[in-house]
Amino acid sequence: MRSYRKLFRFAKPYYGELVLSGVFMGIVTLLDVFRLSAIVPIIDRVFTNRQITFTHGKIPVFLENILNQLNNFSPLKVLYILLIVIPVALIIRAIFEYLQSYIMSDVGQKVIRDVRNQVYDKLQNLSLDYFTQKRSGELISRITNDVKLIENAVSYALTDLVYQSFQVICFALVTFFINWRMALISVVVLPLVAVPMIVVGKILRKLSKRSQEKMADINSLLVETFTGVRIVRAFCAETRELDRFKRQNHDYYKIAMKSIKRMLILGSATELIGVVMALFIIYYSGRQVIEGNLSFGAFALFMAALLSLIKPFKKLSQVSSIMQQALAASSRIYEVLEITSTIQEKPQAEALPGFKNNVVFEDVWFRYADHDILKGISLQVKKGQMLAIVGPSGTGKTTLVDLIPRFYDPRQGAILIDGVDIKQVTLKSLRQQIGIVTQETILFNDTIRNNILYGKPDASPQEVEEAARQAYAHDFIEHFPLGYDTVIGDRGMKLSGGERQRIAIARALLKNPPILLLDEATSQLDTESERLVQEALNRLIHGRTVFVIAHRLSTVKGAHIIVVLDKGKIVEQGNHQELLNKGGLYQRLYEIQELEK
Numbered sequence: 001m002r003s004y005r006k007l008f009r010f011a012k013p014y015y016g017e018l019v020l021s022g023v024f025m026g027i028v029t030l031l032d033v034f035r036l037s038a039i040v041p042i043i044d045r046v047f048t049n050r051q052i053t054f055t056h057g058k059i060p061v062f063l064e065n066i067l068n069q070l071n072n073f074s075p076l077k078v079l080y081i082l083l084i085v086i087p088v089a090l091i092i093r094a095i096f097e098y099l100q101s102y103i104m105s106d107v108g109q110k111v112i113r114d115v116r117n118q119v120y121d122k123l124q125n126l127s128l129d130y131f132t133q134k135r136s137g138e139l140i141s142r143i144t145n146d147v148k149l150i151e152n153a154v155s156y157a158l159t160d161l162v163y164q165s166f167q168v169i170c171f172a173l174v175t176f177f178i179n180w181r182m183a184l185i186s187v188v189v190l191p192l193v194a195v196p197m198i199v200v201g202k203i204l205r206k207l208s209k210r211s212q213e214k215m216a217d218i219n220s221l222l223v224e225t226f227t228g229v230r231i232v233r234a235f236c237a238e239t240r241e242l243d244r245f246k247r248q249n250h251d252y253y254k255i256a257m258k259s260i261k262r263m264l265i266l267g268s269a270t271e272l273i274g275v276v277m278a279l280f281i282i283y284y285s286g287r288q289v290i291e292g293n294l295s296f297g298a299f300a301l302f303m304a305a306l307l308s309l310i311k312p313f314k315k316l317s318q319v320s321s322i323m324q325q326a327l328a329a330s331s332r333i334y335e336v337l338e339i340t341s342t343i344q345e346k347p348q349a350e351a352l353p354g355f356k357n358n359v360v361f362e363d364v365w366f367r368y369a370d371h372d373i374l375k376g377i378s379l380q381v382k383k384g385q386m387l388a389i390v391g392p393s394g395t396g397k398t399t400l401v402d403l404i405p406r407f408y409d410p411r412q413g414a415i416l417i418d419g420v421d422i423k424q425v426t427l428k429s430l431r432q433q434i435g436i437v438t439q440e441t442i443l444f445n446d447t448i449r450n451n452i453l454y455g456k457p458d459a460s461p462q463e464v465e466e467a468a469r470q471a472y473a474h475d476f477i478e479h480f481p482l483g484y485d486t487v488i489g490d491r492g493m494k495l496s497g498g499e500r501q502r503i504a505i506a507r508a509l510l511k512n513p514p515i516l517l518l519d520e521a522t523s524q525l526d527t528e529s530e531r532l533v534q535e536a537l538n539r540l541i542h543g544r545t546v547f548v549i550a551h552r553l554s555t556v557k558g559a560h561i562i563v564v565l566d567k568g569k570i571v572e573q574g575n576h577q578e579l580l581n582k583g584g585l586y587q588r589l590y591e592i593q594e595l596e597k
Helices: 003-038 039-047 061-072 073-127 128-133 135-179 180-227 227-233 238-290 294-309 310-337 397-402 429-430 447-454 461-470 472-478 496-512 526-542 576-582 585-596
Strands: 358-369 372-384 386-390 412-417 434-436 515-519 545-551 561-566 569-574
Touching: 003 135, 003 294, 003 310, 073 135, 073 310, 073 412, 135 180, 135 294, 135 310, 180 238, 180 310, 227 461, 238 310, 358 397, 372 397, 372 412, 372 545, 372 561, 372 569, 386 397, 397 515, 397 545, 447 461, 447 496, 461 472, 461 496, 496 585, 561 576, 561 585, 569 576, 569 585, 576 585
Parallel strands: 386 545, 386 561, 434 515, 515 545
Antiparallel strands: 358 372, 358 412, 561 569
16 A cells, blocks of 8 residues: 555645546546436337336435436437437536546646656766666666656556546446345455456566566667667677667567466456356346336346446456556656665755865775775875876776765765865855866767856857867867857767867866866877867966876876876875886886887
8 A cells, every 4th residue: 555655646746636637537427327327218218118117226316206207208208308418418528528538647747747857856966876886778767668657557547547436336326226136246246356456466566567677678778789889880799789689679578468468367357257247137137127127228227337337347457457567667766766865965064165275185995885996095186286196997096086076975084175074065066166077078969069068058159169269179160060059969979089078178168167177088189189188278277276087197297296096095196207216106107108109
């Protein structure tokens, strides 16, 4: 029951609309009953000119008065009345059916909109370590496939749940009014329908969760192959990737067919139970008609009402299947919504004022899983200095830089900006002080202008152009027919690697932050472009603190401080010449790169 409450918690803001829709569905159901009840006067008064009689029936006084009037009317008059009343009732029913369908569809779309917003908002506020543990395709599946299943439950399944339940209640009351003994026999048999619904429902929830997980696998595979399309082509791996996709797709097909088979069995079982019950009632009530205790019209209405119960029960079995799928999807969505980010902003956190003095690492340790990445890092970088971080791959260079904007938090130690622990300030004020150019250039499928503006959305066209000039990107931008309004494609695929990198640098320059983090910022540039961008970066050092990660040591000769990392520790520290004179790891790396030229 708790799972159902959590599922429908998504629709809580729209309970008023759901109640209104329920009222409209009740009116539609009553009109359905009225339409079905017209069988009695049509058969008894119009076709056979007999009195309408009920045996063992206890009907309300107002219905008894209506029946007496119909019994007193001539068959022709009854026919005229029905020709007027039935079309009017059908028109009213159509209006209310449209209104309830529109309201439920509107609620369903609002719920799917809200849930997607909640999931995306949560993902935007989770720390980076969550994304290192989850596949992109899996997260995409939560926002698309899983949310769609919840919409099915809140909109279509809930509509059927209420509407079909109303029909069951109303048609059951009709049978009791006509002959309570026959109706009671029917009610005794009906609980048998719930047995397969409960058994199959539990199986369907497990299968649904497996199918959603398999769809996440498919989405992950698609993301990998689409983003790595160049590698796939370069290694002639199209056939291998197609085989991988076929296997995943076939696994999803098998799980889906298992669910479909059980849903079909459930529907057929429900219908079979209903038919068996109907045959039994035909025998019992048929004898009542033969003995003259029940008019043929009343018998026809009883059978029509009884048979009308079969469709609602079959629909309710389908509702059960949809609900089980939605419950599985809901649990996966709540896994995201209820997770706690490892990066928490303290309630009493204050805004970090403008950067003035220094950035200090005090005995910083960082662990990923069970492996220490950084071990006892202590260093100080003053305002206006450039700190270069070098060392072999996998020694924690990028991790060290990622700690400054609090993408991660150290396991031990502290990072201070102007003497203030960065855990004591708001994340927004901290990150506003920092500009980043990552090793992997991330651009968006938008115009060049908007990609540069990402660092400062309210910047003027002149500021955008100036940032591009400083990054030596203006000239190649102007060569495009649309210039700064050129759409660069997914991940900037319409640009070369060097062009993408210079756009990313322009984006950071436009933000004009006091602290710059350059993670292999020139790694994608050719020799000439690297020289130009390095000159621009050198001009920007004045008044700023710059953290540079570089494999090519020739790019950091002018750094005020060079830190050499090895196995998570600082093994050497100094300027370029000092480190060469020490004859340690830095000198060996430098000599190797000189020989490779």
